Amino acid sequence: MPDVQANGIRLCYDTLGDPAGPALLLVMGLGAQLIDWPQEFCEQLAGRGFHVIRFDNRDAGLSENRPEWGVPDIRAIVKGDRTTVPYLLADLARDTAGLLDALGVARAHVVGASMGGMIAQQLTIDHPQRVASLCSIMSTTGDRSVGRATPAAATVLGTPPAPDRDAAVAATVAAARIIGSPGFPAPEDELLRRARAKYDRAYHPLGTLRQYAAVTASPDRTAALGGVSVPTVVVHGADDPLISVTGGQATAAAVPGAELVVLEGMGHDLPRALWPRIVDAVTANTVRAGVR
Template sequence: MPVVRSNAVDLCYETFGDPADPAALLVMGLGEQMIAWPDGFCALLAARGFHVIRFDNRDVGRSTWLDDLGDVDVRGLFAGDLSSVRYGLRDLAADTAGLLEALGVDRAHLVGVSMGGMVAQLVAIERPDLVASLASIMSTTGDRSVGQATLDDVSVLMPRPDADRAAAIAADVALYRLIGSPGFETSEEVLVSRATAKVDRAYHPAGTARQFAAIVTAADRTPGLRALTTPTVVVHGEDDRLVDVSGGRATAAAVPGSSLVLVPGLGHDLPEGAWDRIVDAIAANAARA
């Protein structure tokens, strides 16, 4: 897959559809590679008239791994020790903006899920010249009073550095059984297939920890969101256990003129049964640009 240099890191990317169509840049969430955007979802979006670009964020997949920066002390992080934080969400936003510039994309429709929604929000706030429209999906504002997980233990998000292949695959399947969509059936076969593809392509727990540190130390984006004039849609599952639906509501409330699409039964994943609803929301919002 092709790679471009952006903000002092190499970013691996892939495209779907006609390059002559308006660009839609997909920004993935915590620890997830670009293949977490299902091929079918990307193809569906391309069929709606977008040139779809998905990419690996820094520290995951086949983009630059920043192990030379050192590991994150996750326990210390929760105790208030920020000394092991290696970079912030603004760095990922700068990566994203730089990717668009490196590809010669003047303006793109930004679509971000979870952490990717946070990054997309920051790009819209700091580089509005690059953003034709914004779709913030299963994400939040950075205000700690909203969007908090309702899981008993968020440590399940952290892949184990010492896990062998079988254990890593099993852990990913278990995670998505926990945070996935109760209203949309995803077979065990699909979950195992997706987990296997991720582990075999690039298993990098240290990068997930560094991204996690960037999330938990990020500033509240609400003031910046209130100043946005970018056409914005906020999509959130009513059954999201990882980022509570209050995060989506707060995001929509902050952005002037935004629309809020709540999906019953949707959790913190992209099940095939919800693709049409999500793509419809993205396309309708983009048409306002």
């Protein structure tokens, strides 16, 4: 896959669909890679006429990770000590804007999932001229009183690094079972295939920890989201155990005119059965933007 320099960071990316179509940028979440946007899901979006761009955030996948970013002290960060925070969501948003610069994209429809939704929100706040429409999926505003995880789901965030491939794959599958969609459970062979593909492509648990530090240390976006003027749709699972539906509700309430789509049976993943509804929601929101 190709890579570019964006905000001084090497980012790996991939595209599909008609390059002459409107750009649709997909931003993935914590520790996730561009392949966590399923290929067939992306093909459905491309089938709607979009030029789909997906990429690895810094510290994930094949994008750059730097030893000098260090090891964050999450406990200290939670208590307000920011001395070990290597970067914030605002820096990840600058990376994203830099990617658009490198690809010659003046303005894109932006879709973010989980932490990717947070980055997409921050991009829209900080670089509004680059965003034609915003779709925030299974994400939240940064207000710690909403979107809280269940105790079981919270343990997923504290899973220690695996010593080998088999352990990493098993941990990834176990986590997917905990946070996945109860109404649309994925087949075991599909979870294994995805987990193995992720590990074999890249495994950077320290990078995931640094991304988690960025999420934890970044400020509440609620007030700033009140200034968002682009068409916005918020998609959230009614049964999300990692970021509860209150996170999506708060996001939609913060953005003037935002549409909220709550999907029954959906957890913290992108179940195949719901792809058509999510693609419809994204597409309808871009039509509201008037730049199709």
